[in-house]
Amino acid sequence: MIRLSKVTHAYGDVPVIEDVSLSVDPGEVVGIIGPSGVGKTTLLRILALFVRPRDGTVELDGESVWSVEEGERLALRRRIGMVFQESSLFDATVARNVEYGLRVRQGWTDRLREQLRSIAGRNGSWDAVDEALDLVGLEDKVDQSARSLSGGEAQRVSFARALAYEPTYLMLDEPTSDLDPRNTGLIEEAIQEARDRGIGVVVATHDMHQAERIADRVGVLLGDGLTEIGPTETIFENPTDERTRKFISGELVY
Amino acid sequence: MSLEAVAQSLPALVDLPFREGYVTSIIYVSLYVSVVAVTLSTLFSIPVALAMGFTDFPGKQFVKSVINTGMGFPSVVVGLLVLFTVSNQGPLGELELIFTREAMIISQFVLATPPITAISLAAITGVSDNVREAARALGGTRLDVALVVIKEARYGIGTAVLAGFGRAISEVGSVLIVGGNITSSQGISKTRTLTTAIQLEARQGQYETAMILGAVLVAIVLVVNGIVVRIGDTGPMDR
């Protein structure tokens, strides 16, 4: 479980999130909705153990993330995957992109051997890479150059890249905002599949209907903290907080 | 066709007044000194460019102005500075580097580093932050991320290395001063490069011979450029 307790963060003097507490367990999809710019990305970064909040605690499976050594924290961080809004693939083949996470987790001697093998033209391939690409329906693009992919394909490869090393948790920041309906659908399917495999997924999205579709729980971020968090049905049909109700119904315009 | 065969057939083709092995030996010295200098410079410049691009450290502004000044620094002055350093009277006199290839390598290292660093820096900072973030998010250590940046910037870095190589292999004044333009009495080069050989022919008024050596030098530069571009596969032009 990743647990945030009373987490506050600001950039300079500008407060971004205040007093947020939430948790994520493996095997569930948590959606974070709210208007653009409200701090969803920052929240995700804190969840991914990237950003140290000004205040509050962050725990992974009981360990206080920011109280341990850098090396230990790296090990913790490596159990989490992240997909950004822009696909940011490396200028290499799809295979090289997807296997990146696996490669950096190898020991240096193994990595050296792999490097020498690839120079000699004998590229090894990881099963995990094929499986991850299979999940997003792009197994046939394995050796293609990443730069030649369409936007939707690139984002799917990004997804596969984050999944290949079997993280326990997966953070997705607006993964489908730039995509067409077909690719959006494929990503959403992949998210469900990841959840079914036991991965704890957090999806930040400004499309509340997407959250309604795929999330088990939804948190509503409305500019000064987590207004509410609860099971999807509850949030959408019977929210506790008045602001949530207004946001869901479209009355609250930011 | 091997380099040896080309170099030996060259005199026959153009009737150069050189002894056998002369041209080959000066080509060898030219390449040896330049390649070693550029390799050392690249190994030094890339980490510096990474540091300059992504971190803040005390003296960063100073380093930046040193690099910029170095780009246009008169190479013959570098030669003089290296001479003062490696001469018997200088601080490194003990090492007896004067009139050796090693002194020439030092001199070319100093000359090649500013352009290699500056151009690599431009390429490296051109790598989008998103890519760096992704590399980190996927579990990369700082070293992993640095390697990713280098790979992403590889075309720019290749350009940088070529620029450095071009500066090194074209160098005359400084390698002449610290190297001494020496050959054995059989005409096999010890510290004579194509450029200093050209200078020697020119001072004797043998301009035609100088031009032929010049053509050899240009050919080498073109070949090296071609090889590096080739290694870059399709390159950025195919985007």
Place this chain on the structure above:
Amino acid sequence: MSTAGCTGGDDGNSEGEGGSQENQGEQAAVAGETLTLTTTTSTYDTGLLDEIHPQFEEMYGVTVDAVAQGTGAALESARNGDSDVVMVHARGLEDEFMRNGYGINRRDLMFNDFVIVGSEDDPAGIQGMDSATEALTTIAEAEAQFVSRGDNSGTHTKELNLWEAAGTEPGGDWYQETGTGMGEALNIANQQGAYTLSDRGTFISQRSEIDLTILVQGPIEGGPEILANPYGVMAVNPGVHDNANYDLAMAYIGWITSPGAQEAIADYQMNGEQLFFPEAISEDPDFQQYVPEGWSSDSADE
């Protein structure tokens, strides 16, 4: 004086000059070492050194690195201890070098001469003059084009000495200082139909490519003595630079002033002409070669 590695009957190995090279190399304490010799560009460019050095190198099993730098730089390198032995043709500078304690064991080596060359038209009319200083004065007065090395080389030094002896200071549009080597200077003079002072050796090697002729001869062909160009060789003083390869320097000086090498020098030709005239060996004593000119025990400064 004896030099290290001197072939002699000491070990009973001597077989005359045809003695096995291996033996001599192993005997010599300097075998495998490198001698750094700095000299002028005009000396080096004649190709003499590359021609005669192999004999010395084989004799001792050593390598000679001949660095062609130009007179001033050659002496400066020696002053800095970057070379072991220096060979130039600028007596005034050699004397200064010795006076300052940097050079010892000087020997006269060889000589050639300078010539004043110009285009056949000879606008200043100096052809055949037997006074070099008069020729230069005539050129100056006629303001005829004159190319000067302008680089503190041996040739340039000689040229300046001539102007001084002639009592004329050169200057003006007609007097061009190029700062180049002799070959280039001749090319420039050729293009402009100008006069210049050249060492005979470089002129001979360039003769086929330029249209200049000798207008004032040097002493080798009966011209004025003042145009003589004597070469000297000196060892770098190990008292000043303890890393100087003194043993090998002395072996070199010993060899190059020996009858065998002196003969090889005389035999050296360029374009069918002898370039250098040996001077190291004579029946009569020549004390002046060991000390600065004009030095005597009466005039001891220290």
